[in-house]
Amino acid sequence: MQVYKGLDIITNKVTAEERAQCAHHMLDFVDPLVRTYTVVDFRNKALDRNKLPIVVGGTNYYIESLLWKVLLDTGVSEFM
Known part of the structure; x- marks a missing residue:
């Protein structure tokens, strides 16, 4: 927020x-x-400088988007 x-x-x-x-x-x-504004937008902006972001507080949903890329819907099925 x-x-x-x-x-x-x-x-x-x-x-x-x-x-x-x-x-x-x-x-x-x-x-x-x-x-x-989506969690994908957040993740992309947080990681776009190729530096380790330091996150203080926030919801697990947004923090997990930085930790585990698999949680994001990329629109591409991995099962094809």
């Missing part, structure tokens, strides 16, 4: 002061009214 713009209070986002102390990524970049 912290990826969504404007949901600071309900998602308990870090403050501007806390963000100034160290780099935070993937906060406030999705408009909740215009764009649909």
Whole structure:
């Protein structure tokens, strides 16, 4: 939920002061009214720099998408 713009209070986002102390990524970049955002989008953006992401908090669904690629629906059947 912290990826969504404007949901600071309900998602308990870090403050501007806390963000100034160290780099935070993937906060406030999705408009909740215009764009649909999926776990596949999250995984792709988290891994697109070829660096190990450090994830603090969040739901298991999104964390597991980083750990086990098999959990994602790629649209290609492995049984063909």
